[in-house]
Structures are given as structure tokens and as C-alpha cells.
Amino acid sequence: MDLKIRVVTGTLPIQPETAIFFSFEEKLEKNQSLNFFDKLQLERIKQITQKKDFQGKEKQILMIENIAPYQSIVLVGAGKRSDFNLVKFKKFLALAIKKIIGEKYNSAILRYFEQLGKNWVQLGKTIAEAFYLSNYYFDFYKSSEEKKKLHHLREFIFSVPNGNQIKKIEEGINLGQIISQGVYLTRDLVNFPASQVHPETLVEEAFKIEKASRGKIQVEILDEDECQRLGMGAFLGVSQGSERKPKFIILHYPNRSLNSDSLTPRAGKIRSVGISSSRIPRICLIGKSITFDSGGLSLKPSEAMEAMKIDMAGGAAVLGVFQILTQLDEKIYPVNYEIYGILPACENMPSGKALKPGDVLQALNGKTIEVLNTDAEGRLTLADALCFAEKHLKPDLIIDLATLTGACMVALGREITGLFGNNKKWLEKFKKSVKEEGEELWELPLYQDYKRMLESDIADYKNVGGRYGGAITAALFLENFVSKTAWLHLDIAGSAYNWDKIEDIRSKGATGWGVTSIINFLLKK
Ligand code: BES
Ligand code: MG
Ligand code: ZN
Numbered sequence: 001m002d003l004k005i006r007v008v009t010g011t012l013p014i015q016p017e018t019a020i021f022f023s024f025e026e027k028l029e030k031n032q033s034l035n036f037f038d039k040l041q042l043e044r045i046k047q048i049t050q051k052k053d054f055q056g057k058e059k060q061i062l063m064i065e066n067i068a069p070y071q072s073i074v075l076v077g078a079g080k081r082s083d084f085n086l087v088k089f090k091k092f093l094a095l096a097i098k099k100i101i102g103e104k105y106n107s108a109i110l111r112y113f114e115q116l117g118k119n120w121v122q123l124g125k126t127i128a129e130a131f132y133l134s135n136y137y138f139d140f141y142k143s144s145e146e147k148k149k150l151h152h153l154r155e156f157i158f159s160v161p162n163g164n165q166i167k168k169i170e171e172g173i174n175l176g177q178i179i180s181q182g183v184y185l186t187r188d189l190v191n192f193p194a195s196q197v198h199p200e201t202l203v204e205e206a207f208k209i210e211k212a213s214r215g216k217i218q219v220e221i222l223d224e225d226e227c228q229r230l231g232m233g234a235f236l237g238v239s240q241g242s243e244r245k246p247k248f249i250i251l252h253y254p255n256r257s258l259n260s261d262s263l264t265p266r267a268g269k270i271r272s273v274g275i276s277s278s279r280i281p282r283i284c285l286i287g288k289s290i291t292f293d294s295g296g297l298s299l300k301p302s303e304a305m306e307a308m309k310i311d312m313a314g315g316a317a318v319l320g321v322f323q324i325l326t327q328l329d330e331k332i333y334p335v336n337y338e339i340y341g342i343l344p345a346c347e348n349m350p351s352g353k354a355l356k357p358g359d360v361l362q363a364l365n366g367k368t369i370e371v372l373n374t375d376a377e378g379r380l381t382l383a384d385a386l387c388f389a390e391k392h393l394k395p396d397l398i399i400d401l402a403t404l405t406g407a408c409m410v411a412l413g414r415e416i417t418g419l420f421g422n423n424k425k426w427l428e429k430f431k432k433s434v435k436e437e438g439e440e441l442w443e444l445p446l447y448q449d450y451k452r453m454l455e456s457d458i459a460d461y462k463n464v465g466g467r468y469g470g471a472i473t474a475a476l477f478l479e480n481f482v483s484k485t486a487w488l489h490l491d492i493a494g495s496a497y498n499w500d501k502i503e504d505i506r507s508k509g510a511t512g513w514g515v516t517s518i519i520n521f522l523l524k525k
Helices: 032-036 039-051 086-102 120-134 144-149 163-191 199-212 224-230 233-239 308-327 378-393 406-412 424-437 448-454 470-479 515-523
Strands: 004-009 018-024 061-067 070-079 107-111 155-160 218-222 247-253 282-287 289-293 338-348 360-362 368-370 397-402 417-421 441-443 486-491
Touching: 004 120, 004 163, 018 032, 018 086, 039 061, 039 070, 061 086, 070 086, 086 107, 086 120, 086 424, 120 155, 120 163, 155 163, 163 199, 163 308, 163 515, 199 218, 199 247, 199 289, 199 308, 199 338, 218 224, 224 233, 233 338, 233 360, 233 378, 247 308, 282 308, 282 378, 289 308, 289 378, 308 338, 308 397, 308 515, 338 378, 378 397, 378 470, 406 417, 406 470, 417 424, 417 470, 424 441, 424 486, 424 515, 448 470, 470 486
Parallel strands: 004 155, 018 070, 018 107, 107 155, 282 338, 282 397, 289 338, 397 486, 417 441
Antiparallel strands: 061 070, 218 247, 247 338, 360 368, 417 486
């Protein structure tokens, strides 16, 4: 599939099929971009906007056909001129693109307007993300006739008043394209059914990324025996009911361009990494990687199980981020950190060997967990990943992404990620990075008193709290396995998937939540 963006200046020899016009909440005459049309055309556009009650309110979309030289134009409501910014631009542009795709046009043009500002690289990146991400389908299983029906907007032309900025904008487009490819990888991995994506599949994907990185990234896999030897009883407990072996996947981006003293764990020999004063901060990204969550013996009802192929969305996001890291030119986009990725990958299945409610497991830090519900499995796998990160990788910050609780969806709905964290500075920086990308999240409290709900009569903790505050008790459970490191936890149970099939930048199915925001976070000074 070739989808392309071109940046041009001056008049075009051939006009594209459609044109996009951002329209603010004000008289149509004020919209400079529309000066492109003659008086008669403008009059017609005006009449139609009045008839259709188009006032330029945010997210209003109006397509008008037969406005020469275009087959159609799309007016996009942009709200108040003074409130406009690049985040809104990205969202509204995606809506316009979705509309054009829906009407089966192949090409579109957008002309630069003042409110887009002068950060040319950022502008190019924004356009590319809106274009590629809203142009995504998971069509692997569609027959070729059906595939043809899934229309793409193939060509997007961005027209600028003069040629001076073209290079910078193209640089940004290139960055946005690299990032979008990472999101595509994440979405594909989540969208493929659990019959195709197993722990070994995630291993293969990690090795593909390592290979393509030409030395920038190293991958190490810990198999069942090694996990056993290291004491990961919680992770292994979840996996024990499955026919498939668990894989504990570690990726490492040493960031050699900025970091001289960085060690990568070698196969079979995890080395504790030293802390030196000169080194750059080290971040560990952990992604929940349950390739299928049946609930285990605490079996889910069928409807709740339908979407449980998505339970590795956290891990898929970490792989998406690492793929992007391999592609970035460090000279242009320096990454400010040394980065580790961890995917504790396994299935959660019932069987004669499966974990039973009431069983007690011991995590890597020695703490014991009474498993009262085998469906609260993500926190068990993450407990060992958190302990491993802290003990063996010594990061300055751990960020975990996990489709962790249905309760988070009850609390925040199915689009907003729940954020928890133990460090104000990192929380604020992370929130800012997410906001700039237009992804949604909301901070929830690590309310310590609720830890009482996790008290067990026979072990150090139990793995479920009560009926209420389930997203919080899950986060508090995880916090028990982070002893001193700054840590952020993202509950993406709702946001990883486009449950309501909303037609915007997220596309149907997996959304890839977090990939663009985390890259923004890692590139930010
Ligand atoms: N993977 C689920 C959470 C989930 C639910 C993700 C819906 C995406 C959509 C998780 O493992 C789970 O089953 N959580 C239980 C916890 C409960 C048993 C304490 C839940 O939320 O019901
Ligand atoms: Mg579960
Ligand atoms: Zn789960």
C-alpha cells in the first residue's frame, strides 16, 4: 500500500479530487483560505453552509460536491480561532480524512493557514500522523474483493506559500511516518487473533526489531527455567495452565550516541547494571503481554472473553516504541534516555495444570501472593517484571502499560487511560507529553488506605481487592513490587481498543494507545 504526502508550493498542474478547508466559528468571508474560490463559488458555499447549519463549531464536517476545480471540498469546523492548536489540528484533520475516505476519494489538498504556526517539523509530523493513522485498516482476513472495498486516501498534498519551509516540513513528515509505522505494528499485533500471536510470536517480533536495528537494540529472552531460577513464581503461576511456554522478553536500547557506560544483559547471564554519575537517565518500559486472557480457572463469561486477544496491547506498544527507536536518526532526533523494554509474555488458560484459586505464589522479591481470582493475572506477571526491572536493570523510571482492569473502564469510560504514579515530576512530564499528542488520560490516586483490601490471612497479599475501586487496588498491588524507583502505571484496558468503532485517528480495532505519547516523552528535553 503506498500512501504518500507531498509538500508543494505554487500552482499544481493537476488538481487533486478534494480539498480540505478549516473553518473557524466566524463569518465565512474571514476565512482567507476560501479566497481561492471566485465570488459565485463563495456565494454557493455560503448558502450551503447556512442550509446545513455549518457554523465552524469544533468537529463539524461538511462535504460540498462540485466546487471546481475539485470534485468535492470538505469544510472542517475548527472552533474559535484563538483556541486553535496543533493537537486540535491533528484530530480535526483526521476527521476530514475519514470523511474523504468514506466518500471514496483518492487525493486531497490542504493549504497552509496562519493558525498552523511556524514549528515546521512539528507541523509535518502532525500531518503525517493524522494521515497515516486514520488511513489504517486491519484487512488481513478480508478476501480480495472485500479488501478493495476498504478505501484509502492515497495522496495528501500540503501546499505552502513559499518553498523555504519545505525541507523542515518534510523532515517532520518523515518522523511522523516512522512513528506511524510503529503504531501500525502495535495495532497489527493486537488485532491478530490469539491463534496467531503467542509468546513465541512476540519473541520473533522482538528479534525482527533487533535485526533491523543494526546493533542499536539488543534482545534477550529468558525461558521458563531461567525465570524459575530467578524466582519469578508469580509470572510462572499465570503461565502454568497453558500448553505454550512463557517468554520473558527484554529489549535494550543502550543509546550509544549519548551513553558510554551501558551494559546489555547477555543470554543466560543477566548482569546487574551499575549506576554511574555520568550516565543519562535510564527508563524501563514494561508492557502487559498476556497473549490470551481466558481468565484461567476463574473463567470469564464468553462475552467478556471475546476481545481478550488484546491483553498483550501493553507489550505490543513497547514493541512499537522500540521499532520506532531503531528507525530514528539520532543525529536529528536525539533520544534522551537509555531504554529497556520488558514483555512478560504468556497465556492465561484453564487446564489440569492451571493455577487454582487459593494457591499461593512467591514473587521475585520474596513476597507471597494468595491468588483468589486467577483472572487477576496481569498484576501477577507485572509484579515479577517490576521486581526484575528494579533488581537487575536499576532504572531511574519504570513505566508500565497494561490492559489491567475492567474497573478502570467503569471509572473512566472506554477511551481514557488511567494513570497512577509515585513521583510528581515524572507524572507531570508524562501528562504533558500525552496531552501534546492528543491522547487521553486521567490521574487516579494511589490511595494507601485501600491497601487493607489486599491483606491476606495466609500470605503477604491477596491478588484481588474488593468490589469497589478495582483500578486503584490493582495499582496498589503493583506498587508493592516497586520498592524505591520512580514508577508510572497506565491502565489501558479501555483505551487500547476502539470499542465504540469511532471513526477518527484511532481507526477500528486496536488503537495503539501510548506509542505516540511515549515517543514524544522520550524525545522531549
Ligand atoms: N485483561 C483483564 C482486564 C480487561 C478487561 C482488559 C476488559 C480489557 C478489557 C484483566 O486480566 C482482568 O481480567 N481483570 C479482572 C480483575 C478482577 C478479577 C479483579 C477484571 O477487571 O474483571
Ligand atoms: Mg484477567
Ligand atoms: Zn488480563
